[in-house]
Amino acid sequence: MGSETERKFLVRSSDWKPGAVGVLYRQGYLCRQEARTVRVRIAGDQAYLTIKGQAQGLTRLEYEYPLPLAEAQELLEQLCLRPLIEKTRYRIEYRGRVWEVDEFAGENLGLVVAEVELKSPDQPLELPDWVGEEVTRDPRYLNANLVVHPFSRWGKP
Numbered sequence: 001m002g003s004e005t006e007r008k009f010l011v012r013s014s015d016w017k018p019g020a021v022g023v024l025y026r027q028g029y030l031c032r033q034e035a036r037t038v039r040v041r042i043a044g045d046q047a048y049l050t051i052k053g054q055a056q057g058l059t060r061l062e063y064e065y066p067l068p069l070a071e072a073q074e075l076l077e078q079l080c081l082r083p084l085i086e087k088t089r090y091r092i093e094y095r096g097r098v099w100e101v102d103e104f105a106g107e108n109l110g111l112v113v114a115e116v117e118l119k120s121p122d123q124p125l126e127l128p129d130w131v132g133e134e135v136t137r138d139p140r141y142l143n144a145n146l147v148v149h150p151f152s153r154w155g156k157p
Helices: 069-078 143-148
Strands: 003-011 022-032 036-043 046-053 059-067 085-094 097-104 112-117 131-134
Touching: 022 069, 022 143, 036 069, 036 143, 046 069, 059 069, 085 143
Parallel strands: none
Antiparallel strands: 003 059, 003 112, 003 131, 022 036, 022 085, 036 046, 046 059, 085 097, 097 112
C-alpha cells in the first residue's frame, strides 16, 4: 500500500531560485472528489497516472503508475477537467530534505508553493528562510481544487 505524508507552504521570496533548474509539468484530473482523485501528469518527457485517497491529517493513500506519453497527452486533451494545471517544478535541497517548489502558470499564475515529504506526521522540520505561511490543511491549495477554483479568480465573485 502506498502513502504520502507531506507539508505545503507558500513561498515568500525567490532566495531558493539561484541555480535551480525546473521541469515543466502539465496535469489534469479525471476524477476529483473529496474521497479520491485520479490525475494524469506529464513531467518533462515522463507521464503518470496517480490515484490519491482522502487526507487523514498529513497522510493519504497514493498510487502512481507510468503511462505512455502519447496516451497521457490524449487523456489531458480529451478527458481531463479544465483548466489544466501548468507549473514548473524545482527540486531544492535544504538541510537533508528535498523541497519541491512549484511556480504555477496559466490560470494559477502568481501562485508559488513549496512541499516537503516526511516519513511521519510528527517528524521535525526545519524551514528554509524563503518558506512562508503553512497551507497544508487549506484545501484551496490542493491542485485538484485549483482546477475548479484557479488562483487567478480568488477574491472575484
